Amino acid sequence: MARIYNFSAGPSMLPEAVLLQAQREMLDWQGSGMSVMEMSHRGKHFMAIAEQMKADLIELLAVPAGYQVLFLQGGATAQFAMIPQNILNGKTKACYVNTGAWSTAAIKEAGKYCEVQIAASAEAASFTTIPAYADWQIDSGAAYLHYTSNETIHGVEFNDVPQVGELPLVCDMSSNILSRPVDVSRYGIIYAGTQKNMGPSGVTVVIVRDDLVGLETKNTPAVFSYAQQAKADSMLNTPATYNWYLLGLTLQWLKGEGGVGAIEQRNIRKAGKLYDAIDNSSLYRNPVDKAYRSRMNVPFVLSDPALDKEFLALAERNGLSTLAGHRSVGGMRASIYNAMPEAGVDALIAFMAEFERTH
Ligand code: PMP
Numbered sequence: 269m270a271r272i273y274n275f276s277a278g279p280s281m282l283p284e285a286v287l288l289q290a291q292r293e294m295l296d297w298q299g300s301g302m303s304v305m306e307m308s309h310r311g312k313h314f315m316a317i318a319e320q321m322k323a324d325l326i327e328l329l330a331v332p333a334g335y336q337v338l339f340l341q342g343g344a345t346a347q348f349a350m351i352p353q354n355i356l357n358g359k360t361k362a363c364y365v366n367t368g369a370w371s372t373a374a375i376k377e378a379g380k381y382c383e384v385q386i387a388a389s390a391e392a393a394s395f396t397t398i399p400a401y402a403d404w405q406i407d408s409g410a411a412y413l414h415y416t417s418n419e420t421i422h423g424v425e426f427n428d429v430p431q432v433g434e435l436p437l438v439c440d441m442s443s444n445i446l447s448r449p450v451d452v453s454r455y456g457i458i459y460a461g462t463q464k465n466m467g468p469s470g471v472t473v474v475i476v477r478d479d480l481v482g483l484e485t486k487n488t489p490a491v492f493s494y495a496q497q498a499k500a501d502s503m504l505n506t507p508a509t510y511n512w513y514l515l516g517l518t519l520q521w522l523k524g525e526g527g528v529g530a531i532e533q534r535n536i537r538k539a540g541k542l543y544d545a546i547d548n549s550s551l552y553r554n555p556v557d558k559a560y561r562s563r564m565n566v567p568f569v570l571s572d573p574a575l576d577k578e579f580l581a582l583a584e585r586n587g588l589s590t591l592a593g594h595r596s597v598g599g600m601r602a603s604i605y606n607a608m609p610e611a612g613v614d615a616l617i618a619f620m621a622e623f624e625r626t627h
Pocket of ligand 1: 277278342343344345346370416418419420421440441442443461462
């Protein structure tokens, strides 16, 4: 068996220990005589899996009292619509910060429900930076302020929590959740798809403050209502049971690695050495403002784009997979989430140096 280093932006690498445990438990989960896939979501076995998974997430993220933790479907993309549906609460405006492709997508969807005030935008800088907080135009009459803590395509990441006064702060953490400690109490809503740092795709984690639950518009479909999902413990309809299980195994793995604080140190090391390798070369370049470079997604371009194809093909042959940048920006992108071993980053750096030497 030869497992490659997969630098995909998501779905992405899972810890090998998680895959092996899932494999061991595939036919018979802990003496139940069945696979997790075959269990009733209301049965005692699955209820135990679900409870443990939720408790582990609350522990890892240190979610304080006063928040609902939901496990929904539809990805972060569904949240783009659910957020305005659930928390506009009669207001007609929401503030959005635009730091890249995913902010832009959230803004487009929100525009179907309300007036969107762009509080700040890095579009003129080709999404290579984050506008200074002092320049943000925040309307205190808006229902909330939304931002994207890590732009998966552009490789731009916030290092702290923006100050937005009294407005509920809503954050798309799809691509950096659980990669660094976060003060949940500063947020109205945190949401993230699972397919980067938490497991395979198919589940969306939504952490929503109690005062924002129960404000949805009357015509909100039941499965899209935070209140109804909270009341049903995210089982208003049949959940993605196997994905909940794999999410749970990934959280157990993270706890075993020492939790979010420990993984952050590893992430700092991994990203630091990759950016150093890029900065110290004359072939590779990362366009992002150094203060806001993402620890999770490292985009880079080759000074001669004619070499791109060969770089990708050779990398693939060396077991370094899915390094092409998003089709909208081109170049390369190495996504190095929690489950990417440090050895994978070392292998990429060695390959890049060798490619530069021979080209
Ligand atoms: N937001 C961010 C930051 C993302 O990276 C992605 C997916 N790459 C999405 C939203 C969309 O997520 P999903 O496909 O789970 O709807």
